[in-house]
Amino acid sequence: MNELVSSLLKQDLEGIKVILGKDPKAIMQRDEEGTEMASLAAKTGNLEIIKYIVEYSVASFNERDKKGRSCLHYGVESGNLQVVQYLTEKVGLSPVEGDCQGVTPYHLAMDREFLDIKEYFGAYLKADFEDMYQNPIRTGMFPDPSIVRVGEDYYMVNSSFVYFPCIPISHSKDLIHWEVIGHAITNPAWSYLEGLEGGRGYWAPDISYNEGRFYITATYRLNDGGEVLRKQIVVSSDKPEGPYTKPTFIDEDGIDPSIFTDDDGRRYMLLNRGARIFEISKDGTQKLSEPVLLYYGDQKRAPEGPHLLKKDGWYYLFLAEGGTGRGHRISVVRSKNLFGNYETCPYNPIMTQTDMDKTLQCCGHGKPVMTQNNEWYMVYLCNRYIDGKYGILGRETAMDPITWTADGWPIVNNLKGPSVLMKKPSLPEHIFNTSDLDSFEKEELNKEWMTVRSWKEGGICVQNGYLCLKGSRFEMNDIGAENLCLRRQKNFSFDMVVKMKLPKLQEEQNAGVISFYDENTYLKYGIYKNAEDAYELRIFEKIDAVERFAYSQLLPRTGGEYPQEIYLKTQVRNLKRSFFFSMDKKNWIVTGELNNVYYLCSEGIVKGKRFTGATVGLYAFGGSQELYSYFTDFEYISIE
Structure with missing residues (x-):
């Protein structure tokens, strides 16, 4: 541990003064985790130390740690309201500036239940946390609004x-x-x-x-x-x-x-x-x-x-x-x-x-709208990236307020760029009764579902609580592929679970769940029939010219019989995807995991027009022979 870090942790102001008097640039160092000295000082909650560093050292307060967190994030972590007030009012750090994951100091105050800091932020921003909205307002592939x-x-x-x-x-x-x-x-x-x-x-x-x-x-x-x-x-x-x-x-x-x-x-x-x-x-x-x-x-x-x-x-x-x-x-x-x-x-x-390190990137393509209360807003597209590289969710829709200058020009968010947290419009809240659960009890598909290109008559139908897919004649790598039933991936982390009837397969036929970007990049977790007439669960990756089975596992039998129905689960945590199956939705057996599905995004490979985003859903491949596959109890479970 270096000398300055030690003095900061001990809250030894006199020792800090001596060290910085000998070596003023020591304040510009970072600790082993990449945290700035000023942020470490803020985390102690010692107001006198942070005031000395702000007013008498050469520290820069536009620096961020590896997670994109500012000195104010660390000030909130201290729980000291006076430190938070000083950093907000005198240093000018924003309570609503998001880190790489979109977490703001206001979020931290809420999560840590620092009620005095939460109330202060509410008064400072003239908006309680409950009166704020978070960008993007439409997550997943909703580009060009x-x-x-x-x-x-x-x-x-x-x-x-x-x-x-x-x-x-x-x-x-x-x-x-x-x-x-x-x-x-x-x-x-x-x-x-x-x-x-x-x-x-x-x-x-x-x-x-x-x-x-x-x-x-x-x-x-x-x-x-x-x-x-x-x-x-x-x-x-x-x-x-x-x-x-x-x-x-x-x-x-x-x-x-x-x-x-x-x-x-x-x-x-x-x-x-x-x-x-x-x-x-x-x-x-x-x-x-x-x-x-x-x-x-x-x-x-x-x-x-x-x-x-x-x-x-x-x-x-x-x-x-x-x-x-x-x-x-x-x-x-x-x-x-x-x-x-x-x-x-x-x-x-x-x-x-x-700022290329901020949460929302690629912000543009906007259109203004005026509310019935004469407030103005701009909806526009944006991107969020994993590791600063991979926009898995595709381009999303964000929104910020427009103000009109004295000389009659519209500016968005006071020229501060895209917001992470922003005060809600003065409109009555209206929450729709939507759900990411689907038991397919209605006679038509939920409007969140979509297919790649249009389907043929009888290719997709809802009946008796099941979604029935007629197996595609073409593999998913062909632009003639039919009847993929997909939904937008809306979160970086989520679980997808579905129950399906065990299909009656011929060799080379398969059906199951799919993570799909386009015909060049996707992965399937499906049920196959091998040359020995046994059923297998396989994970298949398509990455441009690379086509491979990453994992394969025989489907277990009970008393020599295969189950009539099976649950398939895909667990997604950023670029990592894990695959499980179960007979009862309680006892899950892992099939395999992929640690880097970087290819399910526009930046994954360079080929054609890649302007969309990752989707997830259901598929069936019949090839030259007829195949019908039945699914029910689809769940998309967001992990915040």
Whole structure:
């Protein structure tokens, strides 16, 4: 133990002064666990020591430990309210700054039950902990958000790529709690997903409302190699949940369409690069003019995601820039005339993440919304990473408040970047009666379920408390694979449990549970039949060109007979996945574990368009022979 650490732990202020008098830079050292000296001082709870280090040493208070925790995190751990007040008010450290796991000093005060610190934070922030919300507001694969308010209801759409039903529509009354209520395309014949590679399909939708009707537009992205790579689709409905009209295609190249209706009732579609605009018919089905460029962008790199807002006589044009990875951002420009010229905001970018060690990364592609109480918010996409590398959950949806400057510019979260904890909008809380348990008792699937590309008639059905999957003719590595039944992975740590009937298999057929990113990267935990006519549990990995069975275990018999039903459990803890089975859901037997499933994310391999996120669910592979597999009692158990 070095001399300074020893003096800090002993709370020997005079000894600390002597050491720093001889070697001022000693305060910049870290202990064996990577903790800064100033944070160790804060953890002692000794106010005089922390004041001396702040005011008389060369310590820097923008440093963070390996977990991304600030000096204020350690101050809270001391339980000393005076230390917490000093670090908050005099040093300016934030009670709502999250570490790498999104844990803030406010969280720590709650978890440690330091009621005086909790009350202080509530008074300082003017919001009790219960009055805060945590970003992201939509966890898991909910990228490219677009939002609209109609009365007291809020509706959001997100990209769905090659998943069906296409383009989820979520509903909220408080902007915090959301429920999927429908999809823009629910007819398999209208999805046009057959033959599309993972990451293609429906990109960056926009939802708008005009004269009693909801309009959703999106880019339809085809595979590379054809004459046409991108088209725009428009659907509409008089109900937010649908059903929506058959997609109308607009043959204009570009991505990220949005629809803007001007005060005179004329309607326009915007597309990238930058923001190009052209007039469309009232029903959104026809292109009436050729596109013209409104503005290319503030940063001048990958400008996309254009949205127009008219307020106080100004046209405000919001753009996503910098690419959808780290460095993503939102910029705004404005003009008194629709077609410009547009002036750039002096505060740009109005939302971005500048600290690569923070929880929320890749923040951009946003759209503003005003509440019925005249509060303004921006929904935008973000990423969270495991080990700073792997965005397993895909791009998610976050939200922060917009304020308007004295000179009429919108800025997001006072230009502080994405928040982890933020005061809730002044809207009545509305929690939906949703569940991550599914016993398949209804005649239709829960709207959280989706498939890769659309299914054939009879491929998926719910009957007698079971989900019945008709075995796919193609393996999961083929874009012709059918009837995968999936849900978004919404947490870094969770358990997935399902009960299934033991299928009647032919050799090479198999069925079970799957962790799926796309046809290039997935893993299966399924029941197989080997050459000796015995049943086995196998764990199979597909990592680009690598295909391997990681584990294999014979399924035990009782009295010479196989069980009629079996429970399969996948336990997920960040990049580690463990696999178990049970006959009674009480006594679990481990099949195997994988310590690094890095490949179930966009960053896992470099191949094709990897813009989605990890999903989990159920599969059956029949090959050339018929196979039906039955599942029930599906549970997705979040581990906070």
